[in-house]
Amino acid sequence: MMxxxxxxxxxxxxxTGAAIPLGLCLACSPQPSSNAEGGREVTVYVSTDRxxxxxxxxxxxxxxxxxxNAVYDTEETKSTGLANRMIAEMNRPQADVFWSNEPxxxxxxxSRAVLAAxxxxxxxxxxxxxxxxxxxxxxFSARIRVIVYNTQLVATDEAPQSxxxxxxxxxxxxxxxxxxxxxSTSFHVAALYEEVGDATMDEFxxxxxxxxxxxxxxxSVVRDLVARGEAYVGLTDTDDVxxxxxxxxxxAMILPDRDGLGVPVMPNMVSLIANAPHPQEGRALIDYLLSxxxxxxxxxxxxxxxxxxxxxxxxxxxxxxxSFRPMTLDYTGAAARVExxxxxxxxxxxx
Amino acid sequence: xxxxxxxxxxxxxxxxxxxxxxxxxxxxxxxxxxxAAESGSAAVLLDARQRTLLFNTALLxxxxxxxxxxxxxxxxxxxxxxxxxxxxxxRLALAAPLALPxxxxxxxxxxxxxxxxxxxxxxxxxxxxxxxxxxxxxxxVLGLVLYPLSMLASEVAFRRIEPRLEEAGLVVAPPGRxxxxxxxxxxxxxxxAAALVVFVLAVSEFGVPGLLRVRVFTTEIFTAFxxxxxxxxxxxxxxPLLALSTLAAAVAIxxxxxxxxxxxxxxxxxxxxxxxGWERRTYVAAAFVLAIALVTPIAVLxxxxxxxxxxxxxxxxxxxxxxxxxxxxxASFVTLVAVWLGYGRARVRYxxxxxxxxxxxxLFAAPSTVVGVGLIGLWxxxxxxxxxxxxxxxxxxxxLARFLPVAVLLLAGAVRYVPVSHEEAAAAAGAGWWRxxxxxxxxxxxxxxxxxxxVVFVLAxxxxxxxxxxxPPGETTLPIRTYTLVANAPPAELAALALLQSGVVLSPLxxxxxGLAWRTR
Numbered sequence: 001m002m003x004x005x006x007x008x009x010x011x012x013x014x015x016t017g018a019a020i021p022l023g024l025c026l027a028c029s030p031q032p033s034s035n036a037e038g039g040r041e042v043t044v045y046v047s048t049d050r051x052x053x054x055x056x057x058x059x060x061x062x063x064x065x066x067x068x069n070a071v072y073d074t075e076e077t078k079s080t081g082l083a084n085r086m087i088a089e090m091n092r093p094q095a096d097v098f099w100s101n102e103p104x105x106x107x108x109x110x111s112r113a114v115l116a117a118x119x120x121x122x123x124x125x126x127x128x129x130x131x132x133x134x135x136x137x138x139x140f141s142a143r144i145r146v147i148v149y150n151t152q153l154v155a156t157d158e159a160p161q162s163x164x165x166x167x168x169x170x171x172x173x174x175x176x177x178x179x180x181x182x183x184s185t186s187f188h189v190a191a192l193y194e195e196v197g198d199a200t201m202d203e204f205x206x207x208x209x210x211x212x213x214x215x216x217x218x219x220s221v222v223r224d225l226v227a228r229g230e231a232y233v234g235l236t237d238t239d240d241v242x243x244x245x246x247x248x249x250x251x252a253m254i255l256p257d258r259d260g261l262g263v264p265v266m267p268n269m270v271s272l273i274a275n276a277p278h279p280q281e282g283r284a285l286i287d288y289l290l291s292x293x294x295x296x297x298x299x300x301x302x303x304x305x306x307x308x309x310x311x312x313x314x315x316x317x318x319x320x321x322x323s324f325r326p327m328t329l330d331y332t333g334a335a336a337r338v339e340x341x342x343x344x345x346x347x348x349x350x351x
Numbered sequence: 352x353x354x355x356x357x358x359x360x361x362x363x364x365x366x367x368x369x370x371x372x373x374x375x376x377x378x379x380x381x382x383x384x385x386x387a388a389e390s391g392s393a394a395v396l397l398d399a400r401q402r403t404l405l406f407n408t409a410l411l412x413x414x415x416x417x418x419x420x421x422x423x424x425x426x427x428x429x430x431x432x433x434x435x436x437x438x439x440x441x442r443l444a445l446a447a448p449l450a451l452p453x454x455x456x457x458x459x460x461x462x463x464x465x466x467x468x469x470x471x472x473x474x475x476x477x478x479x480x481x482x483x484x485x486x487x488x489x490x491x492v493l494g495l496v497l498y499p500l501s502m503l504a505s506e507v508a509f510r511r512i513e514p515r516l517e518e519a520g521l522v523v524a525p526p527g528r529x530x531x532x533x534x535x536x537x538x539x540x541x542x543x544a545a546a547l548v549v550f551v552l553a554v555s556e557f558g559v560p561g562l563l564r565v566r567v568f569t570t571e572i573f574t575a576f577x578x579x580x581x582x583x584x585x586x587x588x589x590x591p592l593l594a595l596s597t598l599a600a601a602v603a604i605x606x607x608x609x610x611x612x613x614x615x616x617x618x619x620x621x622x623x624x625x626x627x628g629w630e631r632r633t634y635v636a637a638a639f640v641l642a643i644a645l646v647t648p649i650a651v652l653x654x655x656x657x658x659x660x661x662x663x664x665x666x667x668x669x670x671x672x673x674x675x676x677x678x679x680x681x682a683s684f685v686t687l688v689a690v691w692l693g694y695g696r697a698r699v700r701y702x703x704x705x706x707x708x709x710x711x712x713x714l715f716a717a718p719s720t721v722v723g724v725g726l727i728g729l730w731x732x733x734x735x736x737x738x739x740x741x742x743x744x745x746x747x748x749x750x751l752a753r754f755l756p757v758a759v760l761l762l763a764g765a766v767r768y769v770p771v772s773h774e775e776a777a778a779a780a781g782a783g784w785w786r787x788x789x790x791x792x793x794x795x796x797x798x799x800x801x802x803x804x805x806v807v808f809v810l811a812x813x814x815x816x817x818x819x820x821x822x823p824p825g826e827t828t829l830p831i832r833t834y835t836l837v838a839n840a841p842p843a844e845l846a847a848l849a850l851l852q853s854g855v856v857l858s859p860l861x862x863x864x865x866g867l868a869w870r871t872r
Binding site: 043045050051067068069070071072073074075081083084085087088089091092094095108112179181182186214215216217220221224228229230243244247338339342343351 | 465466467558561562564566570574576577578579580582720724727728731732733737740741815819820822823824825827831834835836837840841842843
């Protein structure tokens with residue numbers, strides 16, 4: 001019969017015995033066993049929502065036989081994520097491709113020399129304004145910045161039609177906005193400053209602050225707040241609203257400023273990484289992502305992303321991209337100012 | 352007692368080398384490479400707005416530590432001294448809130464108390480809804496999640512008190528006075544160590560304050576990374592946070608300085624000051640705490656998750672397995688290294704020991720993203736180091752970097768209760784250091800080892816900030832999977848994944864608890 005002393009010692013020894021061999025195995029573990037054709041693989045860093053992007057990548061893996069190692073990103077306020085990872089890894093990149101869901105991260109990475117130029121033949125047909133003239137990024141499958149409203153609390157004909165309507169006193173304390181320093185909201189803010197001018201936008205944010213805007217930590221939180229009725233209206237993205245609509249929640253969306261300033265359009269962007277470990281496979285994946293087939297899939301998914309290739313059918317519950325006036329955007333100019341103007345907006349909002 | 356040529360030097364030397372390589376170097380690399388390049392940034396640190404944010408952060412940390420201690424310490428005392436049936440199950444249930452992701456608990460709070468929630472519907476919008484998004488709410492949420500740390504540390508401390516001191520006290524004083532004047536002061540070092548850990552976890556927290564709209568200093572660091580992609584600025588902005596944690600550590604050290612730690616010589620279970628008659632009160636208190644800290648969030652999550660398709664769990668099995676294995680191996684490695692460092696810390700002189708405590712607190716308080724970027728910079732190189740980069744070894748390194756310091760603090764507290772005289776007696780009998788450690792010291796810190804392993808396991812399982820930066824492409828952990836899915840998943844799916852995560856992390860702990868209960872019956 002074991003003595004108490006021997007019995008008590010067993011626990012630490014057991015820990016040691018288990019930890020060392022298991023840890024060594026883990027430390028040396030290669031990727032899980034692969035069915036990749038001829039051992040080919042490609043690594044893609046993806047900031048487009050995983051629930052939409054993962055099926056696309058799995059389909060590519062099945063079709064091509066190339067193993068896809070995907071690294072997904074969290075919502076912009078949950079972690080500092082992939083852009084920082086790519087910057088930190090740039091001396092010895094691990095990724096081959098970067099698939100972004102908004103322009104800011106891509107343009108920051110371009111400015112840091114993380115990206116490589118590649119003009120895909122699959123980009124033919126995509127509007128020139130959505131393709132980098134230098135070839136560092138190509139846009140596809142766009143989202144739109146929209147005004148979301150609660151259909152039980154706001155009548156359709158009373159819903160705001162412009163972002164500037166959000167400063168109307170009737171919405172006091174009932175407007176939700178994601179933190180302007182992060183994600184697609186930062187892009188939207190930079191685009192507005194670039195398009196409308198600093199003075200007007202400073203006044204806008206001052207008026208929003210005076211209207212007791214609720215600043216929350218993400219576009220999905222804006223949507224949830226409006227769906228619960230804690231806010232009546234908010235600014236968010238098309239995919240966020242559509243997920244709630246498909247879930248049966250009492251929300252709907254307005255394309256803001258469609259006859260005036262123009263609707264902010266945010267394409268997905270795909271780029272090749274400089275000094276990628278698998279550049280050939282990276283180019284092949286980019287060609288696939290830019291194909292009309294992928295745009296069709298993303299249009300028909302809950303992401304309701306607008307195809308940029310002509311002739312590809314768009315989402316059923318969104319107007320086609322050529323039926324409204326998109327905001328004329330200098331993506332590079334907006335990205336260059338995003339740091340300055342988002343901090344400015346945050347200060348005006350008291351963040 | 353033990354000469355410099357003893358095995359002690361070798362073992363502790365190796366542990367120190369691992370500690371430096373794993374925990375110190377990532378932060379040191381970031382400070383040396385990025386922060387030093389930031390010139391003219393002193394104005395950033397003195398910004399009036401940021402001083403306000405830092406003050407909010409200090410309030411959040413202090414309030415959370417206080418609340419967690421007020422809840423956890425009495426429960427720890429009850430678990431140590433009250434003869435309640437099914438104690439193992441009660442302990443596990445009371446520790447379970449630690450497994451709930453804080454962000455998800457905050458979400459449950461918002462759903463419950465918000466202007467559109469059931470409390471507002473039942474009691475009106477002005478009862479709790481005004482407090483839904485507030486600093487007190489953030490303190491409440493974090494306190495309810497983190498009190499198990501205080502509880503576990505307190506129970507270990509109260510079990511280790513030398514019974515003859517209490518016996519002597521009972522000769523001249525009633526039990527209540529003995530408890531106040533003898534037992535509680537002797538438990539202060541462990542309770543203070545746990546409070547410090549809770550403080551650091553609270554001031555490092557970003558998700559909960561963000562959701563509850565509390566402006567904290569960690570947002571500045573996050574902004575520097577996520578909005579500005581400025582590593583230097585982010586690292587530099589971490590310094591005030593580290594300074595705050597250092598100040599908290601200094602306060603805690605001051606509180607316990609001069610406290611005598613007198614531990615039991617035997618290891619039998621007799622307790623001269625059992626809290627007889629407190630069984631019912633213990634269960635009432637435990638039921639109250641569990642109702643608020645565990646049952647309510649789980650009920651809200653379950654309600655939200657109702658009707659969710661089981662498809663949401665597809666693909667989660669591999670992530671759950673990865674998380675379990677990596678957290679278990681990580682906790683084992685951390686505990687294996689920390690026990691020697693904790694022993695060394697417990698046996699050094701006061702001033703050196705205080706310096707080690709401060710260093711551990713600073714390292715523990717380092718923002719996870721700073722640590723993650725530091726790990727990439729150190730390991731993503733050609734050669735042997737690069738061979739580890741891109742493997743699961745990086746996730747283990749992240750666990751070591753993040754949690755080895757806190758494990759050292761916790762185990763130092765446990766070793767402190769083992770009298771040096773035990774080792775002296777072993778040395779006098781001709782035993783070497785290794786033999787004295789394995790036959791005398793380690794068996795006495797068994798409960799401390801186990802509670803440290805559990806704490807590190809839970810923390811490692813839920814770690815996100817550094818893991819998402821170093822996880823090998825193509826592999827994932829359950830928290831990474833959860834947070835990469837919920838960006839555009841319906842609330843029901845978030846609730847379902849949060850329940851899955853909590854269940855997965857609790858299951859091995861439940862098995863462990865059952866196993867221990869069976870062995871000691």
